[in-house]
Amino acid sequence: MTVLDLFKLTDKKALVTGGAKGIGRKINEGLLEAGVESLIFCGRGRHGSLEEEQIRLKSLWPSRDIRGIACDISKESDIHSLIDQIRDLKTLDILVNNAGVTWAASTLDQTLKSWHRTIDTNLTGTFLMCRSVIQELMVANDNGGSIINIASILALKGIEEIAQIGYSASKSGLLGLTRQLAVEFASYGIRANVICPGFIEGDSMAEIFTKEGSPIRETLIDMIPLRRFVSENDMQGIVLFLASDASSYITGQTIALGGGLTVSL
Numbered sequence: 001m002t003v004l005d006l007f008k009l010t011d012k013k014a015l016v017t018g019g020a021k022g023i024g025r026k027i028n029e030g031l032l033e034a035g036v037e038s039l040i041f042c043g044r045g046r047h048g049s050l051e052e053e054q055i056r057l058k059s060l061w062p063s064r065d066i067r068g069i070a071c072d073i074s075k076e077s078d079i080h081s082l083i084d085q086i087r088d089l090k091t092l093d094i095l096v097n098n099a100g101v102t103w104a105a106s107t108l109d110q111t112l113k114s115w116h117r118t119i120d121t122n123l124t125g126t127f128l129m130c131r132s133v134i135q136e137l138m139v140a141n142d143n144g145g146s147i148i149n150i151a152s153i154l155a156l157k158g159i160e161e162i163a164q165i166g167y168s169a170s171k172s173g174l175l176g177l178t179r180q181l182a183v184e185f186a187s188y189g190i191r192a193n194v195i196c197p198g199f200i201e202g203d204s205m206a207e208i209f210t211k212e213g214s215p216i217r218e219t220l221i222d223m224i225p226l227r228r229f230v231s232e233n234d235m236q237g238i239v240l241f242l243a244s245d246a247s248s249y250i251t252g253q254t255i256a257l258g259g260g261l262t263v264s265l
């Protein structure tokens with residue numbers, strides 16, 4: 001086996017939440033390029049996005065098993081239904097909990113309703129998905145599995161410019177959740193790690209920059225030692241590393257993808 005073989009995902013089966021849009025689409029592509037045989041992705045299925053993305057990916061990788069399935073991760077019944085629809089896979093090797101919602105609000109502006117919505121999706125939804133996938137599809141897997149949770153740099157640092165109190169709290173919760181999963185399920189060969197990306201270049205950030213006015217972009221970039229935002233390739237690379245055997249001795253870790261933001265004064 002060569003060192004590059006460690007990164008191959010040939011014959012692996014993966015589930016990516018929130019995979020029909022944004023970073024999730026790039027994560028899907030990265031996993032398929034690395035050889036994933038079955039790729040399941042989910043979202044709330046609004047505006048036909050799941051079908052469109054399934055058709056797009058199938059046209060690029062026609063021989064692979066690719067399925068976009070409607071599932072609101074904050075609803076336990078939706079998760080049970082999703083598991084029922086992929087039970088034929090018998091096992092799952094990779095779970096990427098990427099689905100999430102952002103809610104820009106400072107502490108005094110965050111309503112209880114928007115707080116619950118954020119926590120219900122980002123934290124409770126990830127918990128529900130992990131619990132079902134582990135129980136139904138990972139503990140039975142002789143090869144164990146890799147769970148990758150997508151948190152945020154805001155799980156590690158506070159921010160004045162774009163306050164998101166509920167979002168920060170929900171993403172911080174993922175750090176503890178991930179550590180606990182890693183310890184509880186290590187004996188099954190199941191690893192769990194969490195990525196804390198800084199601001200990612202893409203549609204959702206573009207919206208925030210437009211709303212807030214353009215100077216915020218330069219202010220944020222000036223804070224980052226590498227002087228740029230996270231690229232889609234940066235996300236694909238770290239997910240591939242954690243999904244693959246290249247990281248087989250790494251579990252329970254919080255990985256800052258912050259261009260040096262977390263280590264600078």
Ligand SMILES: NC(=O)c1ccc[n+]([C@@H]2O[C@H](COP(=O)([O-])OP(=O)(O)OC[C@H]3O[C@@H](n4cnc5c(N)ncnc54)[C@H](OP(=O)(O)O)[C@@H]3O)[C@@H](O)[C@H]2O)c1
Nearest residue numbers: 018021022023043044045072073098099100152199200204
């Ligand atoms: N963009 C950034 O700068 C940045 C930085 C750090 C961390 N992150 C994190 O990275 C992840 C992806 O971000 P993104 O920028 O790609 O966001 P995005 O473009 O808004 O996409 C979010 C995805 O999550 C899905 N989703 C939302 N609520 C859901 C629910 N209840 N059930 C199932 N799926 C749901 C959405 O699908 P539907 O709308 O179809 O449901 C969509 O596919 C998020 O967890 C985000 O917090 C993003």
